[in-house]
């Protein structure tokens with residue numbers, strides 16, 4: 001809880017002229033203006049009652065358009081407050097929603113949106129849910145086939161089950177005998193995956209050892225929403241794409257002690273045919289070279305002795321023996337159903353209105369946020385400032 005603070009607040013008017021949009025409960029749409037465009041947030045998306053709609057009105061042409069919406073957006077509710085932030089983002093606060101579902105960001109001109117607009121050749125906006133609590137970065141782990149990535153990730157998830165969650169990739173390769181669909185991978189057909197890639201559902205994808213692999217935006221969102229730190233096991237091409245995105249991850253490359261040891265591990269795993277082993281070994285040389293020299297990876301781990309390598313992994317993730325095995329709980333704060341919203345630098349001040357007003361103010365601090373679409377916006381700080 002914070003102290004009563006002396007905020008010097010710019011009281012901004014309701015309406016559409018200054019980037020603020022606060023409307024009554026009966027009027028479910030909220031509109032914000034950025035440059036020549038109005039973004040109307042409300043109703044449902046293309047008739048789907050489960051998905052909040054976004055429409056764009058261009059003042060210069062007087063035309064309406066419905067953009068392609070990336071990421072999983074909020075479900076419709078009874079009204080929204082919206083505030084324009086820097087970097088082409090709109091903060092959307094859902095009225096009367098649970099505290100873990102009330103803070104959202106609609107990215108309309110962020111670097112990710114601009115890149116996707118170019119890539120998909122159409123108008124694009126992207127949702128990113130605001131997640132409270134410590135903003136631990138997602139972890140990208142790459143390395144040649146057989147080096148021990150999966151083994152190290154399993155050890156981490158077993159020791160800290162509530163702290164880490166695995167981003168389940170999509171792949172067109174066939175399942176190995178112990179692999180479960182939806183747990184190790186989402187096993188999928190090439191044409192289905194290609195269509196989903198074209199629909200903008202993937203954060204990254206790459207052709208690896210002759211098959212298509214990719215991380216869907218949803219697979220990262222699911223882990224982040226559960227309050228866990230997301231681990232991605234992806235190849236160097238995928239790591240390069242993630243590095244260029246706004247996911248803001250930590251990048252680790254795992255090296256084998258020698259090519260001979262790598263070959264032995266691949267063979268003793270016994271999951272590939274001889275032809276597949278040869279292909280993986282050929283690709284390994286190039287991957288190791290790229291892993292060491294591309295500048296993508298901040299950390300190179302040598303997996304010689306497994307226990308030692310695991311210890312080094314925990315060290316670089318800042319996990320010591322005192323780390324809470326089950327993560328840190330974030331105190332719940334419910335946002336008032338009826339409220340006004342004011343912006344003061346990085347702080348958003350949410351003041352309850354209506355008969356039951358207690359004059360307490362909720363301060364939403366955006367100073368420490370990171371991440372963003374694709375995926376979640378992490379590190380939101382909410383504090384209640386008591387009226388004196």
Ligand SMILES: Nc1nc2c(ncn2[C@@H]2O[C@H](COP(=O)(O)OP(=O)(O)O)[C@@H](O)[C@H]2O)c(=O)[nH]1
Nearest residue numbers: 145146169205206208213214215233234235238
């Ligand atoms: N780019 C990308 N690579 C992935 C993804 N999922 C897995 N990979 C990589 O694909 C490669 C082959 O994975 P897999 O077939 O499970 O074989 P393994 O590495 O020998 O266990 C590995 O380098 C993985 O890191 C993904 O979603 N995207």
Ligand SMILES: Nc1ncnc2c1ncn2[C@@H]1O[C@H](COP(=O)(O)OP(=O)(O)O)[C@@H](O)[C@H]1O
Nearest residue numbers: 145146147148149150151265269303304305306
């Ligand atoms: N440090 C290590 N020493 C010996 N064997 C290892 C070591 N790390 C992993 N392995 C074994 O090597 C094989 C490949 O490991 P795996 O985790 O499947 O690799 P990857 O996910 O990188 O393809 C597995 O059989 C695993 O038990």
